[in-house]
Amino acid sequence: MRSTGFKLVAAIAAIALGFFVADIFYFRGSNVVLDPRNWFELARVLMVLAAVFVAMMLVGRRIKQDQSRVGRFIATSASAVGSLVANASLFVPLTFASVWFMYLASATDRPLMDQTLAAFDAAIGFDWQAFLSFTNKQPLIATTLVFAYHALGRQLPLLILLLAFARRPRLTEFIALLAISSALTATLMLFVPAAGAYAYFRPSPTEFGNFTARAGMWHFAELVKLRSGAPFDLMITRAEGLVTFPSYHTALGILVVYALRGYRWLFWPVACLNGIMIISTLPEGGHHLIDVIAGTTVGLVSILAVKSIAGYQPRVAAANAQLTSRVSTPKTPPSTSPPASAAPSPP
Template structure:
């Protein structure tokens, strides 16, 4: 429970940091928050609070009751409370970090796609050739599209799996990984703005005909709008993923697999899927290879950071326990 609290505090501190950065960046920025964002945020948080209170009342009602249905309800209540508690960490983090990403992306700093493409070339990767090769095999392209879009469902499914298998610490650990990786990602994207390989290379529609129509360009119009300097009102629930360097899909794929490390029967299939998903970030997501390498670095550095936090906490607890025995 103490480790759980430490991880929750980490998420809270990072969320507070994002809020402070939002306030600082918002001064003089062309990006403002649509008032509906605050209303929707308040509604979600109020709903979570109401659900949590109802579950506490249910727990009190069935306390001490050992009939099978009572035990089933208690187990379900425990899982839902874990989901609600961690959602209460995740929603404010997501709200504050998404706003920061928009504020940081609204810069006049030149896009860095050319240097990123040059780095790819120096390590022997040719994005156009890779796109054409994957597009020439329809089954390969469809597999890559499926893998790329699997990240969206993976996150809520992971939440449910960890919550209802009573891995509450692991779920909060994943929330901490989301928070820490968001800090790394935000710091890097603020220094290295980019629009992605599709925007830079501008392939013809025939070159990616077996991928989706907009492929890695779904965010481009939004990015250009906020970089134009014109007033932009952000509704957080309709935000686009603006970060291309580093690849956050790659970081997420690594972190999801790590979160499943004690469930090998699930971990290995998910790991295989996410290997394909990482490959898909190139032709489908429109990332440069160096974006993917940087995203892997974010994922691995995040895991190391969480491990260090937990090791430090365990060391402190052992020291305190030793002192109590003296």
């Protein structure tokens, strides 16, 4: 288990470092100016996390010998909080570097590819405008889709707390899933700049009146500023989600459900909710269908990658080693010479 955790931590650190290297490369000549306050904020957060981690370790050691119910509760809580802040110390730099990259990648004058994405949708028989019209005409459906779309943001802190207290190794696994999916998403968005279906089709407000007023357009003003070439002052804490292709909402919804495997009382309700959420990325999130397909692919590939990084199961490895040992051990062939008592007497 420790070996698996180390591999996942190494993967997260490597991806975060890769983002920082890419940021430095793209930062030269970019109109995106990283506000110096970002570095102070990052240092402050990491110092707070370090202080909390040390405090939880001290509490755990102090209370270690106390086997009372209260003592065990405090020890368990201290260990859980320690795990939480340790994983947060991986997540925070990863988020910092990936958000910075997202803005650098969006600050391009390359043509938007929404026309191509819409053409892909049409080629597979999907009409985004017709789907928007259908869902908007059904108030109950529209309300459900809006709720499901925005529920994802509430799921994340609850999931992280649950894993920190109940299945700590899986929390590191989830951070690794976020890291790999972020790297895949960043790569795709770099090569496929897009603004989204609302920006491309430009429906009138009455055509999506049952969805939120800025559905699928929260990011658009920010994107226009970035693409204008004018100096852009970036504060990471005020960043908007700029990714259109692939749909990261879709990928994240899949990863959350995967992280809940084994919790039957949570897995299926959240799976149903996030299934609806994935549908909602079309009319509420303003994604093309091909964005959603790509986001699904990102989620599934991330899961496969984490499984691959985690490596073998110890029991399976031990069984394989034992089998290999049996196969490789030479067997002494039976002697074909007759026993001494049966040897012929000399003449």
